[in-house]
Amino acid sequence: MWRMLGLVRPLSGFMVISVLCGVAGFCCATFLPVLAVWEACSIVLHQEPPLSLGVCLGTLALMALLRGILRYAEQICNHYIAFKLLAHIRSEIFASLRRLAPARLSGVDRGSLISTLTSDIELLEVFFAHTISPVCIAVLMLVVMVAFTGSFAWQLGLVMLVAQLVVGAVVPIMVYRVSGNGGRVVRDRAAGLSTFVLDGLRGLTEVLQFDVGASRLRTLDERSRRLAGAQRALSAVGSTGSAAADAAIAAFSLAELLVGVNLYMAGVVDASAVAISAAAMLGSFGPAVALASLGSTLQGTLAAAHRVIDVLEEEPVVEEVSEGDTISFGGAAAKNASFSYGRKRVLDNVTVEIPKGSIVGISGKSGSGKSTLCRLMMRFWDVDRGQISISDQRIDTIRTDNLRDMEALVEQDTYLFHQSIRDNLLIAKPHAIQSELDAACRAASVYDFIMGLPEGYDAEVGELGDTLSGGERQRLGLARAFLHDAPLLILDEPTSNLDSLNEGIILCSLDRQRRKRTVLLVSHRASTMAVADRVFSMDSGRVS
Structure with a gap:
């Protein structure tokens, strides 16, 4: 993972822009209902509203528009980084293969190698475009939301902190651990299937000549079933993680409301603070949910990254000589x-x-x-x-x-x-x-x-x-x-x-x-x- 993170350094400026756009976008998405609830509470409770009704409606519309624009800018930056780095990795991979050939590549599983050069590298897009900036955005949004709800009462901020950590950290880590080496198994079985298909295509004449087509089809079907089984198992873990995240969101939203009510009964906060903190809790889970879904997908992504790095870090049997004088042939x-x-x-x-x-x-x-x-x-x-x-x-x-x-x-x-x-x-x-x-x-x-x-x-x-x-x-x-x-x-x-x-x-x-x-x-x-x-x-x- 650290090797992959190091590749982002030359594009760190774009990553910073992506994170800032993401944070600003999620602030718009989160505080849009918060502002609406705050305005509504002020009207119902006959309190001084934060904004006049007209200005409030205009602000809500602007926040909705900005949310879309900022989300688009965030994704543009993320995918620019991802596709730039994928092109760089492909270049590095082929340079590595050039150094390794032919001695180190002798006897290598060509189907597995082709799988690494194609699908494994493509899968790294998930890491560069949908992992690095979402993690940074989630951490910054955690600070913003804990500070906001904590401004009403520290107890409300504490519930927000625990909720974000559970949904954004505990759930994905548990899913990652339960998945075990499932991602690696899926990548290896996919590579093995590619090898088998490639062998069949190259040896099609022999397959027809010796009438072993039915046997190879049965083997192909069995390999496909095994791959599908591994994919289903990984998907099931991911679905369980999503369900756990949804349950945690519902539970902590209720907990925030109950804590707010208790604080209201104790005279610590007023009714508007209860409603605003509950609305903030409900609208704050976007970044954390993005991380919760990474638990299972990150397994396959890291497995692909390991296969790519194995090629990049493979030492050649014969080192190229890049310095020295040019000689002419004399026998x-x-x-x-x-x-x-x-x-x-x-x-x-x-x-x-x-x-x-x-x-x-x-x-x-x-x-x-x-x-x-x-x-x-x-x-x-x-x-x-x-x-x-x-x-x-x-x-x-x-x-x-x-x-x-x-x-x-x-x-x-x-x-x-x-x-x-x-x-x-x-x-x-x-x-x-x-x-x-x-x-x-x-x-x-x-x-x-x-x-x-x-x-x-x-x-x-x-x-x-x-x-x-x-x-x-x-x-x-x-x-x-x-x-x-x-x-x-x-x-x-x-x-x-x-x-x-x-x-x-x-x-x-x-x-x-x-x-x-x-x-x-x-x-x-x-x-x-x-x-x-x-x-x-x-x-x-x-x-x-």
């Missing part, structure tokens, strides 16, 4: 490099030299550590022992943006965004001109395919590139890497989804680019290794 090497995923040793004392302008091949069976070496070259992870270097400098000392400029990685599974082919290519070089796009696509043997599409480069590839074949996605990935024009090209099984003709075209293209590009080529195909100057064999994390 790469892995020297006595070892690496483990947890307790599983994947690379063991691997040494590979990649001279500038050469094509170095690494062959080996699946699971031998070839892809891991590629990712270590990109510094997605850091080696446990030994070193990875470029131009005889350890890559963990090279500025991260400089390192990214010098390298381009093409993996076996190419990711394409749900955008046009042009947009997917321009990720590698946002300001590339058309001739550069054409040259990269020709080098990747995908130009003719693109030109054969009705919309050419503007054709949409669909989510995850689902409208394209594996070979087409792979060639677009290669074109993207060629467009990036990095001096070191790391290719992990780049031709696994290609036929012999397209494989030959791409290998010839690599061969022609020896002067401007160094290539680390990973493949289990002997035909792919034919273009390499030197081939290392990898088995069980060792190189020979």
